[in-house]
Amino acid sequence: MSTTTIPQAAAPPQVKTRVPLPPKLRAPGWYRAALFSVLGLGFAVGITVLIRWLQHQHPVVDGSAITIVGLFSAPLGFLVGIGTCDYWLHWAAGRPTRPEDHSGHGAHSWRDYFRVNTDHKVIGIQYTVTSFFFLFVGGLLAMLIRAQLAKPGMQFLTEEQYNGVFSVHATVLIFLFVIPVFAGLANFVLPLMIGAPDMAFPRLNALSYWLLPLGGVIMLMSFLAPGGSFASGWTAYAPLSTTMPVGQLFFSIGVQFAGFSSIFTALNFLVTIITMRAPGMSFFRMPLLVWANFSTSLLVVIATPFIAASQFFILLDSSLHFHFFDAFVGDHNNGNVIMYQHVFWFYSHPAVYIMMLPGFGIISEIIAVKSRKPIFGYRMMAFSLVAIVVLGFTVWAHHMFVSGMSPWIRIPMMVTTAVIAVPTGIKIFSWLATLWRGVLHLDTPMLFALGFLTMFTLGGISGVMLAMIPFDIHVSQTYFIVAHIHYVLFGGSLFTIFAGVYYWFPKMTGRMLDDRLGKWHFWMTFIFFNLTFAPMHLIGIQGMPRRVAEYASKFAAWNLFISISAFILGASILIFLYNVVASWRYGPRASANPWRALTLEWQVSSPPPVFNFDAVPTVVGGPYEYGVPGAVHGIFKAPEETRVAAGFTTPPSQQRHE
Amino acid sequence: MVLIGVIGLAILIPIALVIPWFPSNGSKQAGNVRTLYTVLLLTTIPIFVLVETVVVFSVWKFRMRPGDEEKDGPPIHGNTRLEVLWTVLPAILILSLCTYAYTVLHSNEASKTSEMTVNVSERQFAFEFSYPQAGGKTVVSPVLYLPKGRPVVFKIRSLDVVHSFFVPEFSEKIDAVPGITTTLRVTPTRLGTYPAECTELCGAGHSLMRATVYVVPSATFRSWLSSQPANSAPPIGTPPSSANQAGVPGAATTPTAGASSAKSAAPAGASAAGVAGGKTVFTGSAACSSCHTLGAAGATGTIGPDLDTRLRKDCATAASKRIRGATLQQCISTAITSPYKYIPSGFQAGIMPSTFSHTLTSTQIQSLVTFLSSATK
Known part of the structure; x- marks a missing residue:
């Protein structure tokens, strides 16, 4: 789930603001995570006290019982609060889900x-x-x-x-x-x-x-x-x-x-x-x-x-x-x-x-x-x-x-x-x-x-x-x-x-x-x-x-x-x-391929573009063809050209084994 | 490259053979394990030397020289014959080693005629050894005496958590597992005094869980055995029949659970228990002497408080009187059954077993109290 656009997404205008929570606590992030962790802990206290009270167990407030439930519920509260489950929860609740706009991709700071x-x-x-x-x-x-x-x-x-x-x-x-x-x-x-x-x-x-x-x-x-x-x-x-x-x-x-x-x-x-x-x-x-x-x-x-x-x-x-x-x-x-x-x-x-x-x-x-x-x-x-x-x-x-x-x-x-x-x-x-x-x-x-x-x-x-x-x-x-x-x-x-x-x-x-x-x-x-x-x-x-x-x-x-x-x-x-x-x-800036490696990750810039490849790579040979004159592992071309290339190139590594 | 390999072998093999890897060789089994280890060294060192030789030679011979920055090596993709070779040869070597190890294992664990049985019971954090005698009696001891040359079979049990029984000089080891009896066979071949160690993490006092093993000539062993009091009480290795209450092995978390019942039951057997009986419990089934010093019992343990100097003094403090009772007898009884209620200064909770209210009868506890209150000054 991405988080950057969030205040608007979490509080759509048509929903009446019944909950008097400041936006910081409604948007996914650390504030909401802290709040939900505390709620998780409160749940642990509540459920253990309730069950022990119903069972006539004494004392009703039991530290280790609260700890056990709390060690599950507080972290789960944190996960929901920080925003890892927003998309799924929206979907499950029938609320409009935000299609992935990739606004969460990449890191700017x-x-x-x-x-x-x-x-x-x-x-x-x-x-x-x-x-x-x-x-x-x-x-x-x-x-x-x-x-x-x-x-x-x-x-x-x-x-x-x-x-x-x-x-x-x-x-x-x-x-x-x-x-x-x-x-x-x-x-x-x-x-x-x-x-x-x-x-x-x-x-x-x-x-x-x-x-x-x-x-x-x-x-x-x-x-x-x-x-x-x-x-x-x-x-x-x-x-x-x-x-x-x-x-x-x-x-x-x-x-x-x-x-x-x-x-x-x-x-x-x-x-x-x-x-x-x-x-x-x-x-x-x-x-x-x-x-x-x-x-x-x-x-x-x-x-x-x-x-x-x-x-x-x-x-x-x-x-x-x-x-x-x-x-x-x-x-x-x-x-x-x-x-x-x-x-x-x-x-x-x-x-x-x-x-x-x-x-x-x-x-x-x-x-x-x-x-x-x-x-x-x-x-x-x-x-x-x-x-x-x-x-x-x-x-x-x-x-x-x-x-x-x-x-x-x-x-x-x-x-x-x-x-x-x-x-x-x-x-x-x-x-x-x-x-x-x-x-x-x-x-x-x-x-x-x-x-x-x-x-x-x-x-x-x-x-x-x-x-x-x-x-x-x-x-x-x-x-x-x-x-x-x-x-x-x-x-x-x-x-x-x-x-x-x-x-x-x-x-x-x-x-x-x-x-x-x-x-x-x-x-x-x-x-x-x-x-x-x-x-x-x-x-x-x-x-x-x-x-x-x-x-x-x-x-x-x-x-x-x-x-x-x-x-x-x-x-x-x-x-x-x-x-x-x-x-x-x-450190000095790294070039795209400082080690002269053939595998695909080195064929893009360092660090790579947000969506990894500007053109879909097509693989035409083995990944380790060092010393083979003119060998390539992947090529970046328009799909029509590459299909032809892939069909006609048999990499040396396969020649040996076939 | 062959030269590097030969030099490597010439250096490593003598070093590996000269290093005194093992402690002294105390049993027939230990001798077999040493031979196995030597064979393992001699087969594996050449493999290590082979790997290192190729690495060192490649680094020396094939490293990038100035001007080679753009060069590549030859495009060698593999060699089927070589690959088959280094799959099959190690497999053969390994299966041969397994076969040899199996024969060693078989010989080390074979049962022998004229075996002597020693029962070992372990609990946090002490060993107890018992020797079954004719007439259903047993001799119980916190130290292990073994006659040289006689095959021994240990029957090992645990009273609380998983422990282990290991004598490095014997090269043999097995866990003590709650609920089952494990077996270990050793034939001591060398006179001497060795440590027995618990090697399975068993709680706060784990690293202090030690006992002493004396391997003595058989005549000495016989006279030691006959000098020990034999009793018909079951050794503590027998799980108490009343142990099916919750939290028995977990008494550390509920130290008071069994204590109150033991205390209320104690006065019943008081008259029957004498000072001599208490001393037997102290050195025998309760194994107090493995951790405590007490002159009257000839005990010199140093893990717990020195009872000669500390017992009366600690029981006289105001805090102890409030927690463990005003009289010396009450204090001792509480100290045995729920040791963590009051911790003497300089010591910590978690070391002394907190299970005595289950593992000892109320008569035994009462006799201990009688003995200790008379034995300390």
């Missing part, structure tokens, strides 16, 4: 980023910037964790606070940084890449963005809850989580908002990719980033409802005593504790690929462009993504080798877990072969891509080790796991995110980033990332459990070393922050 906007480019930037805000929050929490662990013996956090800090750290970085930042980058780039003017459902796109900060604010507000924030880890294992203070519910409910955001975006990507490709853009002419997001969206749509369910179970268990996971209740001790873990991991393992596949796409773009060569084995690259999607659903119980589930389940899970390394290996070897004999432009995006190759190979290797059940039994729930997950999600995902930001920043902002600062940023991150997380493998095998605020003194030296490295690693992000802020304001 920074204020436009704080409004509901249906332009995928604005939403992409909103998504990315919001996610990076949560990266800083999550990073600061990591600094607290390392400060606590710098020395054995309690430091400045109590055990409960510490448990809360690492739980929020993981939750914020998974649900509010890695997953949405990929959605943000793809939101900006993907419609451009396939030659579409926007996403398939722009209003839904706006709604999925606005759900995201709500989820984040709920998670962070848990620190204000009586009893502290949720402190049962991001995994929220029952029955610990069902017996936690009210802060736990901020996780259960916050995840629902982040999850819906994810699902809506994924649906949008799927429909956009399937229906809105430019003429000539067959599936096997799509850039691999599009393939990657197609695969990721499939994962999101299928898997995310499972975490929503798992957290609704927790909510029902802890607030209404459903006793799903309570083994000590009922005549036959009905509750099943392990069931929670199965449902949780059935989402949360595919989530690892949700956090990795879009990164694979980014790396494929960058390595091809920066090596000036076609991607090696394009079709195998696409097929391996699909293989990972399928296999990704068959491995979840490898998180549960020591959970006490039936022992036989471990064996097939070990095999599938190890076998998923094969499609992943195909990707790594194909990237290496793409480098081979290329002309490598070693600028910042490429450095991050190569750094990713190294770190992700290590993370993949420790992943194969972890698949081996006897070794996993030794190291599960230790710092080895902490090392592995950070090699995959920091060395893997975050490196691809940085690579992507350095690569598309000129397209998104029209300004160039400073390459020298970028290289400083890369080397500091790369070196201190390894110094921080590599020793964790060792102390993990030595037997230091994860999620502890206190540890044996024999680990003191390594932990001090890790903490110091982590502080420098944390500081390295300041270089990035400075570079982005300074370059966005004062």
